[in-house]
Amino acid sequence: MREIKIAVVGNPNTGKSTLINALAKARLQVGNWPGVTVEKKEATLKVGDYTLAFVDLPGAYSLSPFSLEEKIARDYLFTERPDVILCVVDSTNLERNLYFVIQLMELEIPLVLALNLFDEAQKLGYQIDIPLLERLLGVKAIPTIATRGEGIEELKSAIVEVYLQNKIPNRLSYGEDLEEAIDRVRLQLLTLNPQLEASLLYKGLLIKLLEGDQELISRLNLKFNPEEIKKYLQHIEKVHGEDIESYLTDLRYGLATGVVRQVLHKPEIRKITFTERVDRVLLNRYLGIPIFLLMMWLLFKVAFDVANPYVDFVDETINGPIMKWANVGLEFLEAPEWLNSLLLHGILAGVGIVFSFLPVIGVIMLLITFLESSGYMARAAFLMDRLMRSFGVQGKSFIPMLLGFGCNVPSVYATRVLEQERERKLTIFLVPFMSCGARLPVYVVFVSAFFVEASGTILFSLYVLGIGTAILLGIFLHKLIYRGKSSPFIMELPPYRLPTFRDLRVHTWMKLRHFVIKAGTWILAINVVIWVLLNLPWKPNNPEESYLGKTGALLAPIFKPLGFGDWASTASLLAGSLAKEVVVSTMAQIYASEEERAQEETLNLIEDLKGIVFNFGAKTKEAVYNLISTMGIATLQVEEPEEAKGLIVKLQEHFTPLSALSFMIFVLLYWPCFVYGIAVRAELGSFKLYLQAILIHTLVAWLVSLLFYQVGRILGF
């Protein structure tokens, strides 16, 4: 059994991820690249006696990287040297795609082209002479339609075939001068590095030396004489009157254009495409922005209206039947009282609150994935660029910001598309002001306690306040710290395409998994720690005497001017600095230990299961009804949840409406969660930006809450 290592590459928007999803079926492994937390997707397949091990590299336009993603692709190809390269090509845009293919051929590794979107090319009336293309380039080319899984089997056998034949792509001639310079560099390297095999001195590498790609060269540990290389270079630049990079680009494009002229026949008159017709409306001078705002409003309406009944469902199921049966089980096992309390009140209740918001975050992520893979997100970036530049970021920052309303953690990873370090950092810094799903439990409980009538307005205002704060702080930081010009905005506007279900499922899960993993690990651990701190020294008469209570009381004066300086809310905020979801579960733990709930319930497993199924049906009905019943966001009208009544009564005792608002504002703005910090460290290499964010965000939160509370008091609320 031989393993064939295959790197999957291609320009962005060629359907590469659809193709890899079709290749891998459900066997896609998601990991991270060493050093950076860019998702590394791998899949292995068995074909006859061979194991095909695919590595999905980030989309790239060139092997001279412009963004972090392209750098990863380049580094992998040059340093790992896969056995076969599979390049996904957009058949409707052969020329620009072949420019990249020509660069890949320089690597002198067997190459298979997937001529993807073949159906679209046919619809446009394009005819591609595939055998001629294969002959001219010395590669295998397979027409594919990834969305329908067509051409996948042929692709697999082509990979094995080029591997067995060790079919190296044709070495195209780059002109006498350049070829001579390349030969000289080769000779020089062989003399200076006698241990090197000649086959490792492929054209691509020699050209990199000529181009002076320092970053890559230093990683390859080669001895070379830069002075002499400079001399070859000067010769070429003098003869052609161009710098080497422009000369190379011209040359490669010349080759690509030449090939396309021979293999592609397309109709004389270009038809106006579907995409162009749609864009006349969606990017219209007057309608573009209103339609964009409408889309965003729809996104949130669908997310809240459809997901909220399921939030109740998860919550009711965990706090109802699951809690009850866990309790029965623990009693049956004669578990000690402390264990029972830890498992039920510490873990199950806490993690339950977090998981119950999974539907909202899931729907937001699903809709964003849909907009992304349909091609609309590129348009959103196009529309928003001018506006976002005024606060120091750019159009492409829009996607990470929007993702932030689901969960801030995938937002951090999504900033990879930003080319400039400064913009990337600023975007990451501002993302936590986008009110993520984890903050919803806090709002929901407080809104139910104080503002049942105006719930929609209050929630909406909080979201707007977060965005407003981000804009103001963005302008401020842009002027003071992250100064400098915005990086250039070069972005392809891909044709609109309908994403497949498999793609939606896979990519939604990629975004959602951060939240799920977080809930299952960190949030669980934090809840245990809080339970311990709340119950030590063992069995305090009064929770205020516990370690948590004492710490809360100690720090409470800081929050006095904001209107909520009691020990319980301070302790909850402390816990919430690790993850905001924990604020409510901490309060619930604190108040639950003040007053143990006594319940007498009947035990009937069948009835409970029936109840769960029935409840699910009822919630689905509610979701559909919400969606169609009103133009407004129906579920923002929060009804008082039964099971949270105890907590709500307690909150009404400890807060006034004004201090409750001040508290919600503080929770919205303060201390970005710990998992966000881990993501920042993974992406930027240190905790520095996270520490800055903790300081500045908490300070901003304190000031805004202070201002709000004091002004509110003066106005007599």
Added chain:
Amino acid sequence: MKLSDLKKGERGKIVALNLKGALKKRFQEMGILPGEEVLVERVAPLGDPVEIYIKGYHLSLRMEEAEGIEVEVLK
């Protein structure tokens, strides 16, 4: 004439790229090369960036960079 001077719906032929370094290279790699035909598809509602059609696909770039691309107008 500069690419940024072209109005919506106007076509031009690229004459030269007055840009520098990595940015110039990226533009070239995206197919913005002397001799190439370019169509200004539209300007974004807020006045920037612009969308162009080149080498059979749609690309957006800012006015600022479009100023660095010299074109001659095609009728």
